[in-house]
Amino acid sequence: MSLSDPVRFPRVRARAILGSRPFLTVLLVAAVWIAASFAKPGFGAFGHLRYLFELGAVVGLVAIGQTFVVIAGGIDLSVGAIITVSAVGAPLVAIPGDGSGAFAILAILAAATAIGFLNGLGVALLRAHPMIMTLAMATFLQGLLILIAGGSAVSAQNPLLEWLGDARPGGVPAGVIVWIFASALALAALHATPFGARVFALGANPLASTLSGIDARATTIAVYAISGFASGVTGLLLLGMNGQGYVGIGDPYLLSSIAAVVLGGTSILGGAGTYAGTIPGAILLVTITALITVVNASPGWRSILFGALVLALLLLSGREARRR
Template identity: 45%
Template sequence: MSGLVAVSAAALRGSRAAWAFGVLALTWLAAILFADGFDSVSNFRYLVQTASFLGIVAVGQTLVVIMSGIDLSVSGVVALSAVVCAKVASGTGGGATGITAALALSALVGAVNAAGVVWLRVPPMVMTLATGTILAGALLVYTDGSPSSAAVPLLDSLANGRLLGVPWAFVLWLGITAVAGWLLHLSRTGRYAFALGAGESAARASGVPLGATAFTAYVSCALLAGVAGLVLLGFTGTSSLTMGNPYQLLSIASVVLGGTSILGGRGHLLGTVGGALLLTLLTALLTSWNLSEGVRQVVLGVLIIGLLLVYARERRT
């Protein structure tokens, strides 16, 4: 734990992760000054609770991006997890069986993504986009387009309960981030992921196990998307085919805003936490100003494109 704290402190001393938290602080100040309700404890608690759903997905996305990959199937996995759990739990399987089935299928999707990227040599963007498209079609057939409702007490408590006033969802997010942070920044697998992101040819020549590293990253990413889907099911009580759609763009944006290079090889999970909090706050602020969904998407898209151009230029220099 002390090693993880030291790595996190070093990341904050760097400009990238610290920048995300700096912009977060300025945005929060602007929200307090120019919007109603942002200075209340209940609003703050709600923001960190909803940021946790995005944050859990973004942690997994960071693991993949660090190794110069990307996962565009996370939206489908979020929906898959929630739909399967709701269907099983509302049937004869029960909540525990539904949760198990949802996580197992999520991990399977991650394994398929990794197999396509490693063995078939399909570009990650193409492979994961194809997987996400297949999931969307399969879920449409499975549900006939109808939402499914289910009451799973464990998920309800996890999504809506509190620990000493702090939402359990936020505690779960921080716990996942700590475990993933150890894996990425203090373990051999993490060093392999950074090496692979810095250059596949050099990593291969250095003896980095590319297959095992990719499988760990993609399966972890899909599993965390599945966890987010379960917590969302507990939060809303209902699953739908489109419930994961916002998290595909926003999870990538959280990673980029947190200072992780979209080209791989550089970054820190602590910055991703700041990025997820920033995007959730920014979305809430734009919503409070009665801006439309289209305008919000334009603002986020322009921001992402600008950061991608900056990081691409840094990588070339």
């Protein structure tokens, strides 16, 4: 009964790791990159790959929250709206005495987390279906946006955010650094803490989890709050990178976040998955987008290619077990 009892806990086989969804997604990214570098000179250049990571950071950050929510058995359709609110709101909450812009950042992150918290309250206490609750929240925020921004674009005027968008300490974009930190935190929370185990338990079987003593309400509220916070960070990063916030800036990221999560092997039905898959999922997604841009297709073809590739990848990389 030693700790490394080979009968109770057989050594994880290399084949199991090599056959896992996250690893397959990494392979897919590598294959696509190699093929694209041969087909299109300049694709494999350091600068271009770095650019892909920079775009991937935006999708990856918002997908952190989406991963938590989906694993817990929910879905967050309000991430796009929260990103927009954060990007548009940051310049508006700036106060005169705050030269660095830190106050605005903290205020926006607090607000985004609070929005997520409200989503969680609706799902956990009012027992509104996650799709409905977050959809209603998105609608609500859209109204709020028109109220605060009036539809025009606002520019950042925030030194800290400008730095976040432009700086490359050691050649690595600041956004990517933020993403790396956030990923490490997310992976640790998901796989190395009791909280993470509760999130998996809740998504796999809420009733059995509750009867095992897991506080389903608190866990639910927490994952939506995390999603709100992650969307807030994403909104700020986008504002820094674009220099401007405008209504609709967050819209594309709703679908990307869900697609990245699912491509990474996390079950949309909840209870199984990992953020380790979402990371290559996000990079795969921006790579596909970049390639489609490279082939110089019209917006229509781009959209068709994107949808068809996502669908094909899903079919390739294993289907969900038929649960219903």
